[in-house]
Amino acid sequence: MQNWMVFSMLLCAKDICKKIRGKTVLSHVNLELESGTIYGFVGRNGSGKTMLFRALSGLISVSSGEVTLDGKVLRKDFSVLPNLGIILETTGLYPNLTGIENLSYLASIQKRIGLEEIKRAIRRVGLDPEDKRTYRKYSMGMKQRLALAQAVMERPDIIMLDEPTNGLDEDGVDMIRKLILAEKERGAMILVASHNKEDIHILADQVYRISAGVVSQREENVQ
Amino acid sequence: MYRIRYDTLVAALIGLLSGVLSAMLFVRPYTGSITLSEMVLQLSGSRGTYEFNPSLSEIMGMFTRFIPIFLFEFYGGTVMYRNFCTASIYIFTRNPNRSRWYFRETARVLLLSVVFAAVSLITAVLLSMVQYDVITNYPGVLLSIYHFVLFSIWITTATILLNLFSIIFGTHVAALIVIGLQAICIAALSLIEIEDQLLPAVLLQINPIANLILGWFHSRIPALDEAIFSPHKGFSFVPALFVVSSYCLLTVLSGRQFILHRDILSSNAELDGV
Amino acid sequence: MVIHYALAQTRSSLKQLGSIITFFVLLIIMLQNFVHNVLLYQGTDVLAMIHPMELLTLSPNAADPEWLSIFMQIYPLLVTLPSVLSFNRERQTGESILIAARMGNLQYTLGRLVSVFLTTFVVFTVPFLIEIPLNCISFPLEAQGDVLSMDLYDPGYVDYIHCFLFSNIYIFSPYVYAVVGTLFWGFCSAVFAAFAAAFVACIKFKYTVFSMLPAFLFLNATVMFSPTTRDVPSIAWYHYLFLFDDRLKNPSYLWAIPILILISILGTVWGGTHDCIG
Numbered sequence: 001m002q003n004w005m006v007f008s009m010l011l012c013a014k015d016i017c018k019k020i021r022g023k024t025v026l027s028h029v030n031l032e033l034e035s036g037t038i039y040g041f042v043g044r045n046g047s048g049k050t051m052l053f054r055a056l057s058g059l060i061s062v063s064s065g066e067v068t069l070d071g072k073v074l075r076k077d078f079s080v081l082p083n084l085g086i087i088l089e090t091t092g093l094y095p096n097l098t099g100i101e102n103l104s105y106l107a108s109i110q111k112r113i114g115l116e117e118i119k120r121a122i123r124r125v126g127l128d129p130e131d132k133r134t135y136r137k138y139s140m141g142m143k144q145r146l147a148l149a150q151a152v153m154e155r156p157d158i159i160m161l162d163e164p165t166n167g168l169d170e171d172g173v174d175m176i177r178k179l180i181l182a183e184k185e186r187g188a189m190i191l192v193a194s195h196n197k198e199d200i201h202i203l204a205d206q207v208y209r210i211s212a213g214v215v216s217q218r219e220e221n222v223q
Numbered sequence: 224m225y226r227i228r229y230d231t232l233v234a235a236l237i238g239l240l241s242g243v244l245s246a247m248l249f250v251r252p253y254t255g256s257i258t259l260s261e262m263v264l265q266l267s268g269s270r271g272t273y274e275f276n277p278s279l280s281e282i283m284g285m286f287t288r289f290i291p292i293f294l295f296e297f298y299g300g301t302v303m304y305r306n307f308c309t310a311s312i313y314i315f316t317r318n319p320n321r322s323r324w325y326f327r328e329t330a331r332v333l334l335l336s337v338v339f340a341a342v343s344l345i346t347a348v349l350l351s352m353v354q355y356d357v358i359t360n361y362p363g364v365l366l367s368i369y370h371f372v373l374f375s376i377w378i379t380t381a382t383i384l385l386n387l388f389s390i391i392f393g394t395h396v397a398a399l400i401v402i403g404l405q406a407i408c409i410a411a412l413s414l415i416e417i418e419d420q421l422l423p424a425v426l427l428q429i430n431p432i433a434n435l436i437l438g439w440f441h442s443r444i445p446a447l448d449e450a451i452f453s454p455h456k457g458f459s460f461v462p463a464l465f466v467v468s469s470y471c472l473l474t475v476l477s478g479r480q481f482i483l484h485r486d487i488l489s490s491n492a493e494l495d496g497v
Numbered sequence: 498m499v500i501h502y503a504l505a506q507t508r509s510s511l512k513q514l515g516s517i518i519t520f521f522v523l524l525i526i527m528l529q530n531f532v533h534n535v536l537l538y539q540g541t542d543v544l545a546m547i548h549p550m551e552l553l554t555l556s557p558n559a560a561d562p563e564w565l566s567i568f569m570q571i572y573p574l575l576v577t578l579p580s581v582l583s584f585n586r587e588r589q590t591g592e593s594i595l596i597a598a599r600m601g602n603l604q605y606t607l608g609r610l611v612s613v614f615l616t617t618f619v620v621f622t623v624p625f626l627i628e629i630p631l632n633c634i635s636f637p638l639e640a641q642g643d644v645l646s647m648d649l650y651d652p653g654y655v656d657y658i659h660c661f662l663f664s665n666i667y668i669f670s671p672y673v674y675a676v677v678g679t680l681f682w683g684f685c686s687a688v689f690a691a692f693a694a695a696f697v698a699c700i701k702f703k704y705t706v707f708s709m710l711p712a713f714l715f716l717n718a719t720v721m722f723s724p725t726t727r728d729v730p731s732i733a734w735y736h737y738l739f740l741f742d743d744r745l746k747n748p749s750y751l752w753a754i755p756i757l758i759l760i761s762i763l764g765t766v767w768g769g770t771h772d773c774i775g
Binding site (some may be wrong): 410 | 515563565574575625703706709710717720
């Protein structure tokens with residue numbers, strides 16, 4: 001059986017700023033994030049949580065500063081973080097494909113896992129891998145579950161989850177929390193952005209507050 | 224793999240349509256039989272044994288030759304762009320080396336363009352052989368190769384450009400820009416009538432569409448030069464290949480820089496068009 | 498409610514970037530033609546001067562052929578730009594559901610069709626209507642010359658005139674002919690845009706470029722399959738839409754316009770009666 005445990009990693013944001021069309025969306029952000037820890041990011045809508053995840057993942061460039069992973073500079077040494085699982089905002093999947101077809105297509109990009117792992121990931125989030133319905137017919141909760149499945153199916157080293165419990169029922173929220181904690185046990189570095197205080201309180205080891213693109217002091221989360 | 228097979232099939236189908244239209248509308252054997260060389264010259268702008276001259280009707284005729292090519296460009300213009308639409312974040316987080324991703328997509332566009340150009344030319348030739356008495360000649364074979372190579376490269380260039388502009392503006396405006404640019408190049412063919420002036424001559428030489436009109440070529444191969452039967456217009460295969468390839472290379476390299484620095488801000492780029 | 502929505506949507510569409518870009522592209526083409534004529538004919542004796550209405554952009558014989566050819570080539574794409582973009586966008590964002598929930602899907606799609614028609618009519622007519630008084634001010638109204646240098650007393654001139662669409666109006670007054678012809682141009686452009694919009698109502702296109710294909714293919718098909726010999730009536734769109742076009746025409750081909758209108762309405766109704774799932 002393959003060893004899915006994550007080796008220790010250090011993700012650093014060094015004084016990163018980002019301006020879009022003259023508006024500052026991230027301002028002098030400094031972070032040091034380690035494997036095997038869940039980091040919670042709290043803030044109001046529009047505070048910059050999603051932008052921060054985009055910048056840390058490499059999806060956007062930063063106007064100044066740099067993001068490094070184990071000393072290697074993002075957007076220089078690599079375009080995006082290697083082995084990353086992410087959910088952002090309302091990113092959708094292909095409406096004409098079923099759940100398993102969507103995930104199979106995404107898995108075929110890096111070819112790290114096979115069909116069995118995909119099915120396992122779908123079951124982990126409470127969906128049926130044999131479901132013949134296309135993505136278009138999924139409810140919001142089902143779409144969110146499938147998004148989470150695609151984020152964790154390849155056993156990523158770093159997982160970024162933006163509002164992971166959006167649209168989920170009580171059982172779904174419970175399931176997601178257990179899944180996140182299991183990924184932490186595996187050693188993954190997990191970043192969770194949520195305006196739901198209960199999620200952060202239950203999950204996060206450390207909490208950062210974001211307001212107007214400024215990340216303020218770190219708090220140890222008493223669970 | 225499924226996606227590339229599907230795209231190749233669509234490219235071939237559009238090529239088939241293009242070939243049929245080309246054979247029906249542009250191949251005119253005024254004497255009942257036609258040589259392959261004359262046929263290829265007609266496919267690239269000539270009318271009968273007259274080389275292309277830039278009157279309004281012939282410019283519109285040249286434009287109509289490009290309509291099937293534009294149809295292919297519309298489809299091919301979504302090959303790279305579609306990755307910026309649905310599930311863009313999931314795709315790009317799984318491609319740590321974006322440069323490699325871009326060159327792979329560029330190669331895919333090139334493959335589709337080659338398939339389209341090949342199927343189009345072969346269909347036009349075969350259909351003409353069925354309809355008319357087509358006399359295969361050595362200059363015709365050479366001209367077919369020139370036609371295929373030059374058009375493949377140009378179609379690849381325009382299609383990549385359409386993809387890149389689509390990422391910024393959305394597909395409709397990108398189509399308007401790319402077709403508009405080609406329309407300007409077609410209209411600018413009228414510069415052929417301005418003689419002995421440096422700037423028009425230079426503009427004509429660097430006009431990519433002008434370098435596709437085989438009827439304006441001359442060749443050091445006597446049989447080929449004779450088959451083109453037009454006065455020397457200052458174009459030939461190697462310089463034309465250089466011009467068209469330069470545009471292709473410039474587009475590909477500029478595109479790489481653009482893609483590398485492109486922020487993935489939106490999950491569905493089509494919504495953010497003009 | 499449909500009319501109210503259509504008018505509100507038209508006002509909104511006219512402020513959209515697609516409409517503004519299209520308007521300014523047409524305005525630039527018009528101004529280029531106007532300035533070209535002013536520079537070309539300045540100092541020309543009034544006896545040798547061309548009639549001001551024959552110098553309009555929509556008069557192909559007088560226009561700069563390079564600019565005219567560019568315009569003719571991009572017209573099939575340009576005509577759908579103001580309308581298709583916003584309609585498709587509403588579909589994709591789901592805004593159409595919000596509107597349909599307030600007035601019904603059928604009313605929404607019909608209102609959309611009307612607003613597409615009105616928006617395109619305004620965008621495609623105003624720049625060329627502006628040119629008419631500009632020409633009247635800049636060029637002598639006494640000028641009677643013909644751009645093809647035909648003698649007014651030549652019998653061939655009568656045949657030339659009768660090739661024009663609305664030739665009777667031209668005989669009555671070239672100025673009225675220019676206005677009517679420009680309005681007809683705008684009307685037909687609006688019909689083509691509505692035709693494209695009807696397809697969008699029926700079929701969900703992922704990429705907006707595909708939604709303008711029906712109008713693009715229709716217009717270019719009329720050019721591709723148009724007879725090349727002058728003694729056979731043309732079917733190319735520009736021979737019917739441009740002013741002072743002396744190519745032989747068959748007025749019964751204009752039935753294509755009401756047929757397109759009918760197809761647009763039927764297609765829109767069909768699209769509007771389907772479930773509004775989004």
